[in-house]
Amino acid sequence: MINNKLLETLYNLDNTFGVSGNEEETAAALRKEMEGLYDEHIEDPLGSQIFIKYGKDRERKIVLSAHMDEIGFILNYIEDNGIGRFLPVGYHDDRTAVNQDMVVMTESGKKVYGVTGSKPAHIMTEEDHEKVIKIEDLYVDFGTTSREETQALGVEAGDYMGFAREGYVLNNGKFYTGKSVDDRAGCAVLVEALRRLQDEELDVTVCMVGSVQEEVGMRSGAPLANRLNPELFLAVDVTLTGDTPGVEINKCSERMGAGPGIKFYDWDPILGATGNNVPRKVTSALIQTAKKHNIPFQREVMTGGGTDAWSAAMSGCGVLAGGICIPQRYMHTAVGTVNMDDMEYTVQLLVNFLKEYKGL
Numbered sequence: 001m002i003n004n005k006l007l008e009t010l011y012n013l014d015n016t017f018g019v020s021g022n023e024e025e026t027a028a029a030l031r032k033e034m035e036g037l038y039d040e041h042i043e044d045p046l047g048s049q050i051f052i053k054y055g056k057d058r059e060r061k062i063v064l065s066a067h068m069d070e071i072g073f074i075l076n077y078i079e080d081n082g083i084g085r086f087l088p089v090g091y092h093d094d095r096t097a098v099n100q101d102m103v104v105m106t107e108s109g110k111k112v113y114g115v116t117g118s119k120p121a122h123i124m125t126e127e128d129h130e131k132v133i134k135i136e137d138l139y140v141d142f143g144t145t146s147r148e149e150t151q152a153l154g155v156e157a158g159d160y161m162g163f164a165r166e167g168y169v170l171n172n173g174k175f176y177t178g179k180s181v182d183d184r185a186g187c188a189v190l191v192e193a194l195r196r197l198q199d200e201e202l203d204v205t206v207c208m209v210g211s212v213q214e215e216v217g218m219r220s221g222a223p224l225a226n227r228l229n230p231e232l233f234l235a236v237d238v239t240l241t242g243d244t245p246g247v248e249i250n251k252c253s254e255r256m257g258a259g260p261g262i263k264f265y266d267w268d269p270i271l272g273a274t275g276n277n278v279p280r281k282v283t284s285a286l287i288q289t290a291k292k293h294n295i296p297f298q299r300e301v302m303t304g305g306g307t308d309a310w311s312a313a314m315s316g317c318g319v320l321a322g323g324i325c326i327p328q329r330y331m332h333t334a335v336g337t338v339n340m341d342d343m344e345y346t347v348q349l350l351v352n353f354l355k356e357y358k359g360l
Ligand SMILES: [Zn+2]
Pocket: 067, 182, 183, 214, 237, 238
């Protein structure tokens, strides 16, 4: 159904299971996509996949990091009647977890499907209509009638669960919607960038990374930076857009199709507004490349989210770090949507930046 290489890679990665802490299936798919594009592969103790493409100088390194993990859930109890109870993994809007297709990754690696249930509208009280059902109050129905039957499927407390929605291309052919475009879109962009650099010998060594556990506190950035000691760390992630009804454009100025966002702030208000104010020389260098090659870009000044780059920035003796973001609609829901033009522009920005990079 999909023939374009970048789109095909996005589809292949988006349709794997990779809830934070259980990213193995996505990691395997990423290794497959990366075959032949790197000189050395390392898996770090947390599970991040590092693909090293040596440049003329092996010691000077740039890290490009996209997170493999997606938000999801963890089962915490199986009831007598076979239904499962679960808790959030990552930052959810509780309203989006009701009446969804779900998949549980069991300990043996088998996938078990279920649906999240709720009271039908016909019998809801006025009060029910008013209130949001918390994830803790939801349940997943595996089509079983007893705990034993559910356990016989291999399902146990501690298993991770994710959205089971298959991604597809919307009508104009440019928009792709999938459960985990955050951040398989970034992973796909990095694969495609490395493909286009396959026959190039760069001045610096590029470490392309599929990181883990970003959605539960940007946990990979610092360990990766400590291991690789890069002179520049760039996160490639998705960002919020303000071009849909109900979103205030002045707070969220990115638009679909207008090119990648170059990050000026990289921080997380949930963690007390800590993070990384991207040093001016990083943003200026990226903007220069975009302007030189007529690549559309957006200035991303948004305080509502952080990436692996900020945890990298404050590691060791300090690391020069910034980010490039792909605009995304419906962040942290099962129907996340990206524009393939933005993905293409992001690839172009990265490829040109790396080809011309001499140091900052
Ligand atoms: Zn993300």
